[in-house]
Amino acid sequence: MTRKIPEREIQILAIYGSPRREGNTSLLLDRAVQGALEEGAEVERVVLRDMDISPCMEYYGCKRNGRCIILDDFSPLHDRLLTCNGIMLASPIFFYAVSAHTKIFMDRCQSFWVQKYCIEKAPLQSRNPLRKGLFIAAAAGQGKRLFDGALLSVRYFLDVFDMDLWKSFLYPGIEDRGEILNHPEFLEEALTAGREFCRVLKQVRQK
Numbered sequence: 346m347t348r349k350i351p352e353r354e355i356q357i358l359a360i361y362g363s364p365r366r367e368g369n370t371s372l373l374l375d376r377a378v379q380g381a382l383e384e385g386a387e388v389e390r391v392v393l394r395d396m397d398i399s400p401c402m403e404y405y406g407c408k409r410n411g412r413c414i415i416l417d418d419f420s421p422l423h424d425r426l427l428t429c430n431g432i433m434l435a436s437p438i439f440f441y442a443v444s445a446h447t448k449i450f451m452d453r454c455q456s457f458w459v460q461k462y463c464i465e466k467a468p469l470q471s472r473n474p475l476r477k478g479l480f481i482a483a484a485a486g487q488g489k490r491l492f493d494g495a496l497l498s499v500r501y502f503l504d505v506f507d508m509d510l511w512k513s514f515l516y517p518g519i520e521d522r523g524e525i526l527n528h529p530e531f532l533e534e535a536l537t538a539g540r541e542f543c544r545v546l547k548q549v550r551q552k
């Protein structure tokens with residue numbers, strides 16, 4: 346018998362990685378969040394540009410207990426990152442990589458890597474298929490390998506949380522602030538993605 350997942354049981358962190366307000370990836374992630382909320386998820390928005398998050402300083406204080414010793418706006422996210430069912434991450438492409446805001450956030454998650462691989466000694470790249478990630482990116486160019494660098498980082502970032510990259514939504518040829526609004530089909534796609542992501546998270550939880 347399958348268990349019905351109660352309303353609001355699925356928890357998603359939506360991480361906004363663009364430095365600009367009303368940026369393309371933020372508008373797309375807003376739609377994905379809307380979709381997930383419609384499906385009954387609880388979504389916490391993490392807007393990196395509004396937060397005070399230091400880069401990783403390689404103190405390796407996390408080797409003691411898997412917790413980063415730098416106390417700033419990253420600290421309260423620790424438990425939520427561990428317990429959420431899914432992460433929706435959105436970043437512009439900057440020099441073929443994720444934005445600096447996004448990368449700083451990812452680097453601070455090294456404490457989880459230390460916990461998993463150094464403290465718990467988990468086998469490399471072991472994954473818990475119950476947790477998943479979704480990635481949204483936009484870039485001005487059109488090059489064939491435009492998203493390769495960011496995708497590689499995102500996959501390894503999600504691996505730290507035992508998450509598979511469920512799907513990525515990549516939009517080349519989008520440059521100016523809000524330009525994505527000229528493409529209602531992309532916004533619709535993001536909305537549908539958010540709904541579907543939540544449904545998938547519910548399904549894997551019910552198994």
Ligand SMILES: Cc1cc2nc3c(=O)[nH]c(=O)nc-3n(C[C@H](O)[C@H](O)[C@H](O)COP(=O)(O)O)c2cc1C
Pocket residue numbers: 363364365367368369370371436437438439440441442483484485486487491519520521522523
């Ligand atoms: C610092 C910087 C670096 C960028 N690097 C690239 C790049 O390597 N390739 C590319 O196609 N676009 C690049 N762009 C353009 C952005 O990816 C593009 O404008 C995107 O739509 C911004 O998304 P946002 O509005 O969500 O911030 C760069 C923009 C900036 C400001």
